[in-house]
């Protein structure tokens with residue numbers, strides 16, 4: 001029997017936008033519905049992949065799970081000791097813009113101190129993460145002089161400074177080359193083997209194929225599908241199944257697509 005980690009019940013999130021933004025986006029209302037009545041259960045120790053196109057609502061969903069923003073309606077229950085909740089979550093987001101002036105070494109220590117991690121433990125943690133992610137050779141190089149892949153790996157290390165059990169990765173392989181993508185995927189697999197629970201968003205089919213235990217598909221704020229990876233790909237493959245679900249939800253006839 002799988003143990004529940006998170007229970008998300010009928011969650012909604014709407015953003016208000018300015019008249020100017022409304023004009024730019026060419027939408028008739030000042031309210032953007034980012035997440036629309038999503039209910040889902042996420043289990044301990046699994047890699048849950050949120051798959052969807054730009055603007056589907058993935059980041060908003062992840063930010064609500066990480067308690068960074070509140071849903072307008074609905075509930076997100078974490079089945080953990082509530083005092084530990086926030087500290088127990090590691091969140092990697094493209095919005096985490098690490099200052100280019102600082103070195104990986106400095107940033108890791110800075111975030112470690114924010115979490116009140118004991119200095120010996122912090123040193124140990126840094127040694128392990130920097131070694132696995134191969135940051136160690138670049139530990140004293142300013143971020144602005146590092147490659148995109150290395151910056152992403154530093155962001156990953158920083159998001160895991162406090163050794164959280166629940167790890168949320170928003171588009172972890174976005175903009176990375178094939179080698180770094182492979183390394184990051186391998187690293188996420190290792191975290192899973194350590195027993196961590198991982199929730200990640202992506203629009204890259206290969207990431208789903210390599211990592212997903214379960215797949216949730218989001219289209220226009222709705223979670224239109226949520227099943228085990230084996231079920232998702234039964235008799236088909238990730239790409240085909242995604243487009244079938246996507247165009248089905250959009251009400252587009254496949255024959256119209258050419």
Ligand SMILES: Nc1ncnc2c1ncn2[C@@H]1O[C@H](COP(=O)(O)OP(=O)(O)OP(=O)(O)O)[C@@H](O)[C@H]1O
Nearest residue numbers: 015017032034052053054055056057058059060061
């Ligand atoms: N702070 C905000 N203010 C206004 N609108 C927002 C805000 N955050 C998100 N949105 C809108 O909500 C919708 C969902 O956005 P979200 O970033 O959650 O999607 P996403 O699936 O993560 O897409 P992407 O892959 O592009 O990041 C989009 O229409 C987006 O423009």
